[in-house]
Amino acid sequence: MNQTVDGSLVDWAMQVAEAELSAVLPRRWAHSRGVARRAANLGQILREDTGLLLAAATLHDVGYAPRLAATGFHPLDGARFLRDEHGADERLVRLVANHSFASLEAEERRLREELEAEFPLLEEPLLVDALVYCDMTTTPFGEPTTAQERVAEIVGRYGADSIVGRFIRRAAPEIFAAVGRVEAALAAQPR
Numbered sequence: 331m332n333q334t335v336d337g338s339l340v341d342w343a344m345q346v347a348e349a350e351l352s353a354v355l356p357r358r359w360a361h362s363r364g365v366a367r368r369a370a371n372l373g374q375i376l377r378e379d380t381g382l383l384l385a386a387a388t389l390h391d392v393g394y395a396p397r398l399a400a401t402g403f404h405p406l407d408g409a410r411f412l413r414d415e416h417g418a419d420e421r422l423v424r425l426v427a428n429h430s431f432a433s434l435e436a437e438e439r440r441l442r443e444e445l446e447a448e449f450p451l452l453e454e455p456l457l458v459d460a461l462v463y464c465d466m467t468t469t470p471f472g473e474p475t476t477a478q479e480r481v482a483e484i485v486g487r488y489g490a491d492s493i494v495g496r497f498i499r500r501a502a503p504e505i506f507a508a509v510g511r512v513e514a515a516l517a518a519q520p521r
């Protein structure tokens with residue numbers, strides 16, 4: 331099933347994410363819907379890729395679903411699921427695999443080479459930044475927040491010296507820079 335970038339891609343993404351997350355991980359599902367709402371507001375800068383971003387936002391955390399957690403590294407598990415079970419669009423799969431500087435967390439888990447070999451980072455920086463922006467300005471409950479508060483919440487939740495804590499502290503400057511680039515692109519749009 332190869333998706334074209336249009337409303338049917340977004341509908342498909344909602345159905346797949348809801349099926350995998352809503353019952354078993356309702357909070358992740360609320361977060362995912364919040365991230366998708368952020369994506370819906372980036373149409374002015376993403377243009378024809380808005381549907382792709384919306385689908386990636388909806389599905390970015392699907393790999394947390396317990397039945398999909400093969401390696402326990404959710405960007406890789408989610409991307410493999412979308413590729414292997416759904417034959418999903420390659421750009422979508424690569425966005426999910428690399429969302430929010432996943433390669434840095436992969437490094438902490440000794441999975442970076444595997445991740446990069448299977449799912450190279452998309453060479454479309456605005457799209458990559460846009461998914462960082464959507465994820466990192468949405469709380470775990472799906473509400474809008476700032477990237478600073480989001481990073482602080484993650485460090486507090488996982489612990490500064492956990493794998494995720496170490497990753498997010500290393501990624502923080504990159505996250506803030508990506509969010510800043512998206513905000514600048516938004517601000518440059520005519521109102």
Ligand SMILES: [Fe+2]
Binds near residue numbers: 390391404429430
């Ligand atoms: Fe994630």
